Amino acid sequence: MNRMYAVVAITKHGVEIARRLVRQLPGSDLYYMDKFARGDEEALGITLFTGSVRLILPDLFRRYNGLIILISLGAVVRMIAPLLKDKKTDPAVVVVDDRGEHVISVLSGHLGGANQLTRRVASILDARPVITTASDVQQTIPVDLFGCQFGWEIESFERATPVSAAVVNEERVIVIQESGEPDWWAYDKPLPGHIQVVASACEAEEQEFDAALVVTHRLLSPDEEKRFLQNGVLYRPKVxxxxxxxxxxxxxxxxxxxxxxxxxxxxxxxxxxxxxxxxxxxxxxxxxxxxxxxxxxxxxxxxxxxxxxxxxxxxxxxxxxxxxxxxxxxxxxxxxxxxxxxxxxxxxxxxxxxxxxxxxxxxxxxxxxx
Incomplete structure (x- = not known):
């Protein structure tokens, strides 16, 4: 992988927007149809292609961390569907409409970074970011990204989906943080009342909760694993x-x-x-x-x-x-x-x-x- 992002356009207006975007987005490569060639593509490192964009997407999907595609949302969904493998490995996919008014996070919003990329592209284009991930919309804990800014590593990912559901559905969530950076709450508002933070597993023993986020450098005992990870996610801070x-x-x-x-x-x-x-x-x-x-x-x-x-x-x-x-x-x-x-x-x-x-x-x- 030589670059981080591939920007793809197939219309006249899309090409204009895409050329403007790559000038301000470091690490991006531009691909568009050869019928829109202007003669400066080789000098600028732009790749021209002939035929359907569907033919080049599998290669781009494999080579880049993120794809920014200036095509209709429905068309993109149909084209990338056969390429999807796993949320941990699929690249971020972002769609921009043909007038550059909306930037939509389509795939790998959290782990792949599509939500962050969406905001970045929207800022460059002075467009409106469209993000539908519940934790982002509600401004709460993103379970699959919790502590990632500090380098925390998720050890048990199996229950991430139900734990995320508990967070966004405002069920009783306990954060057991025995070590690691404490300033993980990123929003300018109080921590929601349904999320309780305690400093040790011992302190959590008598608490009632529906889901748990456990942040510790310790190896949990079998009893702790049974109690806290039955519907919980374990994070390893670098401490x-x-x-x-x-x-x-x-x-x-x-x-x-x-x-x-x-x-x-x-x-x-x-x-x-x-x-x-x-x-x-x-x-x-x-x-x-x-x-x-x-x-x-x-x-x-x-x-x-x-x-x-x-x-x-x-x-x-x-x-x-x-x-x-x-x-x-x-x-x-x-x-x-x-x-x-x-x-x-x-x-x-x-x-x-x-x-x-x-x-x-x-x-x-x-x-x-x-």
Whole structure:
């Protein structure tokens, strides 16, 4: 995929609107019928096509994140119907009318970003955005996008549809947020009364609710899963920092085994790991770099002087002789996370030393209608 958006037009007026749109929409490619050629298409990177637009749509559907089509809504629906696979993978599809007055979100409004793209295109064209997704219209929690602006990951998607229905139908919804960014409510109005926020699963035990949104870095117990996920969705905020020290040449396999086993022992989800942290001497350590590539983690590195600013319960003279720092995993975890203490101060396993810290956020729970 070379570009993000394909803009497609098949009428004279549509071509005019489309040419104006791509000039102001970075990452977009323009396609229109060759009978409307003006002679500057090659220089501008515009692709001309002959025959029915239906013939090029399967390729565009596969190659682009979003399609902006200046054709009638009914025609677009008929053409894309055979191409639909899954809401998690289908591209965003947006339709613009032939006068550029309305921009309609047609497909993949949330996960595919069509609603956001619709607003962006409408702003460029000074048109009216048409969005029918209930959570957007009602200005409430979009279950399938909850926390996405912070990088939260949905672990259990199976109940997303009934939980979304509970939210928009104003049933009793409980948000159990044990960690992660608290400022997820995006609207300039109070949280609706039917949505209750609590700061822990324990606090939610005695509550009555019809659906649950669970935001935590913990592995839930079987009883918690049964109670909260029977009609609930589980989100993993990126809040764990792994401070890692290792001997030179330690393999990816050994580091990964230490990480996965330790997180399992602590009952923490690997999906909530935000990054690793270590001493700058290890910034080119192959095993650590391979771990970051495999899981998509960043690596924060600190000088010995920076690490030594952190007070340690058991500073190591041995580590100091080799690195100039009295510790690596423990101070690196605190410096990177901003935490004042560790979930795990230090665990030594073979060639690896691991510490775990939790990124602090203000209290997650909030009162309704604050």
């Amino acid at each position: 764990l920092v792994l401070g890692i020290g290792c001997n030179r040449g330690t393999t990816l396999e050994e580091i990964e085994q230490t990480v996965t086993e330790t997180l399992a022992e602590l009952k923490l989800s690997i999906k909530s790991v935000r990054n690793i942290a270590t001493i700058d001497l290890k910034k080119d350590e192959p095993g650590l770099l391979a771990l970051c590539r495999k899981y998509g983690w960043r690596m924060d590195v600190y000088s010995p002087e920076e690490l030594n600013t952190v007070s340690l319960p058991n500073p190591s003279e041995t580590v100091y002789r080799y690195t100039g720092a009295y510790g690596v995993s423990e101070p690196a975890a605190l410096l990177s996370s901003g935490a004042e203490d560790w979930l795990l101060p230090k665990k030594k396993s073979g060639n690896v030393t691991l510490s775990v810290a939790l990124v602090p956020h203000p209290r997650a729970g909030r009162e309704n209608n604050e």
